[in-house]
Amino acid sequence: MRITTRTAAASLVALTALTLVGVQAGAATAATTAACTTANTKLTVTEVSRPINHLLLKATNTGTTTCNAYYAPLLRAGADAQAPLARVEDSKPQAVVTLKPGESAYAGIATYSPDGEGGATEKTLGVFFTDRNAGGTGKEKTLNLPNGGVFFNSAAAVTYWQYNAADALTW
Numbered sequence: 001m002r003i004t005t006r007t008a009a010a011s012l013v014a015l016t017a018l019t020l021v022g023v024q025a026g027a028a029t030a031a032t033t034a035a036c037t038t039a040n041t042k043l044t045v046t047e048v049s050r051p052i053n054h055l056l057l058k059a060t061n062t063g064t065t066t067c068n069a070y071y072a073p074l075l076r077a078g079a080d081a082q083a084p085l086a087r088v089e090d091s092k093p094q095a096v097v098t099l100k101p102g103e104s105a106y107a108g109i110a111t112y113s114p115d116g117e118g119g120a121t122e123k124t125l126g127v128f129f130t131d132r133n134a135g136g137t138g139k140e141k142t143l144n145l146p147n148g149g150v151f152f153n154s155a156a157a158v159t160y161w162q163y164n165a166a167d168a169l170t171w
Contacts (some may be wrong), residue, residue, distance in 0.1 A: 011013055035131050036099060036136030043107075047146040048169060055109040055150065056165055057127065057158070061099040069097040069105040069161035071134050076126030077111075077152040084128075085109070085152075088171045091159035096132075105161040106168035116155030123149045143168035 034040065040063035046056050057075075061067050072091075074084040088110070097105045112119055125143045128136040162168040 002017055011104040013042065015153040033066045033068055033098065034063070035129065036061065036069045036105070036127050037136050038141040039138055040065075041099075041129075042145050043141050043143060045125055045143045045145065047150070051110075051169060053113065054087050054169060055111060055125075055146070056168060057107040057109060058104050058165070059099075059106075059129075059161070064101055066098060066100050068132070069099060069129065070132050071130045072158050072160045073107055074130060074136050075109065075158050076128075076140070077150075077156060078120065078122035079124060079126075081122075081126070086157040088157050088159045091162070091168075091171045093160055093162060097161040097163055101156075105163065106165045107161055108159040108168035108171060110155065110157050110171070111150050112153040113155035116153035119151055119153030121149040121151050 036059060037099070040061060042060045042062050044058045044060075048054050048056050057073060059069060059073075064081050070086045076084060090107075091108070099105055109125075123145055125145055127141045127143060129138055131137040157171075159171050
């Protein structure tokens with residue numbers, strides 16, 4: 001009976017120690033992975049030939065540590081935009097897009113649809129990254145849109161961040 005109790009107690013101590021090591025390792029990883037922001041990435045926006053009425057937003061980690069591209073970017077089409085573009089919820093990946101230094105993430109932007117209403121040609125795109133709680137983080141980065149301007153209407157939307165351009169342009 002006494003041997004069984006000591007063995008069980010030793011197993012419990014070993015299990016607790018392993019759990020603490022795992023928690024500490026997880027905390028160390030979280031501490032070295034920051035949210036991607038306009039300060040630690042380079043952003044570019046390009047027009048694509050297919051699908052029509054789409055742009056591709058590319059974010060490249062220029063920092064020295066890994067960063068997480070949470071959710072979808074918050075985009076403001078034009079200087080007078082009152083609200084960010086809608087998110088394409090069907091594009092939500094299974095996990096957060098994590099970028100090592102030099103790696104890139106992509107978001108597809110549908111600029112308009114015949115089903116949309118109103119609209120205007122905009123010359124700039126304001127970009128904010130989101131934090132793990134889906135709120136804006138860092139400062140806005142304003143990008144010039146291709147061809148001197150792009151038409152946006154009420155159907156404009158952006159995908160969640162993806163690891164490759166093809167996935168970002170699927171929606």
